Amino acid sequence: MAQRPKVCIDRVLPAHAMRMQQTRRSSGRVRAIMPIGKLWMNGSTLRVRFIGGTAAQQAKAKEQALWWTPFANIKFDFNNAPDAEIRIAFDPNDGAWSYIGTDNRGIPANQPTMNLGFLDGGTVAHEFGHALGLAHEHQNPAGGIEWNESVVLRDLAGPPNNWDQATIRHNVLSKYTADQIKGTSFDAESIMLYFFPASWTKNGVATKANHVLYAMDKAFIASAQAYPKAAPTVDDATPLVVSAKRRTAAAIGKAGEEDLFKFTVTAGARHIIDTRGPTDVVMKLFGPDSQTNVIAEDDDSGLDTNARIVADLIPGTYYAQVRHYNRNSGMGNYTIKVRRA
Numbered sequence: 001m002a003q004r005p006k007v008c009i010d011r012v013l014p015a016h017a018m019r020m021q022q023t024r025r026s027s028g029r030v031r032a033i034m035p036i037g038k039l040w041m042n043g044s045t046l047r048v049r050f051i052g053g054t055a056a057q058q059a060k061a062k063e064q065a066l067w068w069t070p071f072a073n074i075k076f077d078f079n080n081a082p083d084a085e086i087r088i089a090f091d092p093n094d095g096a097w098s099y100i101g102t103d104n105r106g107i108p109a110n111q112p113t114m115n116l117g118f119l120d121g122g123t124v125a126h127e128f129g130h131a132l133g134l135a136h137e138h139q140n141p142a143g144g145i146e147w148n149e150s151v152v153l154r155d156l157a158g159p160p161n162n163w164d165q166a167t168i169r170h171n172v173l174s175k176y177t178a179d180q181i182k183g184t185s186f187d188a189e190s191i192m193l194y195f196f197p198a199s200w201t202k203n204g205v206a207t208k209a210n211h212v213l214y215a216m217d218k219a220f221i222a223s224a225q226a227y228p229k230a231a232p233t234v235d236d237a238t239p240l241v242v243s244a245k246r247r248t249a250a251a252i253g254k255a256g257e258e259d260l261f262k263f264t265v266t267a268g269a270r271h272i273i274d275t276r277g278p279t280d281v282v283m284k285l286f287g288p289d290s291q292t293n294v295i296a297e298d299d300d301s302g303l304d305t306n307a308r309i310v311a312d313l314i315p316g317t318y319y320a321q322v323r324h325y326n327r328n329s330g331m332g333n334y335t336i337k338v339r340r341a
Contacts, residue, residue: 038101038133039226040085041284041291041321042258043233045075046131049084051112057090061116064124068132071218072227082109085292086131089115096123101133102294121211122191129192132221136171136192146202147173155200191217224256225327234291237262237319240338242271247335252279252324255331261320263338265313270341273320274308279332280325283307288316299325306334310341 040046048065050058065076076086085104089112098114099107107113114127156168163171191210198206221227240248240263250259265271265288275281285295295311295318302308307322320338324330 038103040074040102040133041234041260041286041319042227042231043073043235044291045077046086046292047081047084048076048078048086048088049080049082050078051087051089053088053090053116057116057119060119061088061124064122065128067125067213068128068221071213071222072132073222073229073231073233074132074227086114087112090117091115092117096127098127098130100130100135102292104131105293122213125213126191129217129221133226134192134221145196148200148202149173152200190214228256231258234260234262234319236260239263240320240336242266243339244337247276247337249333249335250322251333252281252322252331255324255329256327257331258321258323261322261336262317263320264317265315268312268314270310271313271338272308272310272341273336273338274302275306275322275334275336276303277306277332277334278304279334280305280330281307281322281334282325283309284321285309285311285318286321287318288314291319 048061050061053061062076062078069075087107087109094115095117096115104113114131116124116127152172153165153168156163156172157165191213193210196206198204200206222229224231237260238248238250240261242263242265248261250261252259273283273285275283280300282297282299284297286293287295295313296309298307298309299305300307305325309320320336322334322336324332
């Protein structure tokens with residue numbers, strides 16, 4: 001019997017299990033796909049800790065992780081911090097998998113967020129693509145793959161995956177809808193696409209394993225959809241004064257732009273951060289004293305289509321990231337304010 005293909009698992013938080021995150025439809029035509037709401041703050045440094053692994057395995061993980069950094073406005077610090085955002089195990093009996101983007105912060109610090117049970121080809125780069133927020137390309141709604149479901153279910157139920165039917169459907173057969181992702185055009189060259197044999201498809205056409213970052217992988221991760229080098233980072237954040245008399249005026253001046261604000265909480269209390277104005281924006285709140293810990297995200301809880309976050313905050317520095325809901329063409333003015341409730 002021919003060796004079955006190795007397929008990685010998309011790990012999801014329990015609250016997200018067996019469902020895709022819903023949001024509005026994007027009108028863009030960008031290759032590669034990224035589930036909405038799982039991006040790290042642009043310009044973040046993600047710390048990495050190895051949980052075991054040989055020196056050679058760790059070296060390969062570092063090498064392929066760094067394939068992304070010339071293009072994405074993200075850095076990796078392999079400092080083995082106990083509370084590192086990315087924690088890598090090398091269990092050969094647990095396959096290859098990773099949580100997606102900021103979901104990594106929802107995993108207890110004593111547990112891995114990624115496993116590299118095999119290191120074939122570009123597996124490490126593929127898994128770090130997930131850690132940055134990218135999804136499997138074969139689950140792209142524009143992928144056009146028509147699965148021979150009975151064969152896929154039979155093969156993945158056996159070794160080396162040994163998956164149950166729900167896992168197979170979540171990781172292979174199910175596709176995102178267009179309003180759940182950023183990017184719509186299928187990219188057959190993407191490192192986020194695995195090899196699937198011809199017997200798994202109705203038209204008898206196989207996909208090929210991609211072991212390096214393709215041109216569109218590089219372009220997408222550097223685009224306004226993901227981590228553009230020109231976008232503001234924490235060093236450029238506009239300061240906000242808690243309970244200031246006047247609201248701070250701002251604007252999304254070009255498509256894909258993200259505005260970043262910071263404020264300091266000196267005493268623990270409930271705070272309200274909201275936007276106002278005619279522009280439909282989405283806001284994320286990070287902290288305390290962290291540019292990777294996502295506290296909350298909101299789209300339309302404020303007036304009309306404005307964002308509003310209410311949270312009990314302890315002392316520390318916080319960051320509010322604001323973007324237009326439509327990254328491809330949305331622009332407009334708004335104001336923002338943070339105050340104690």
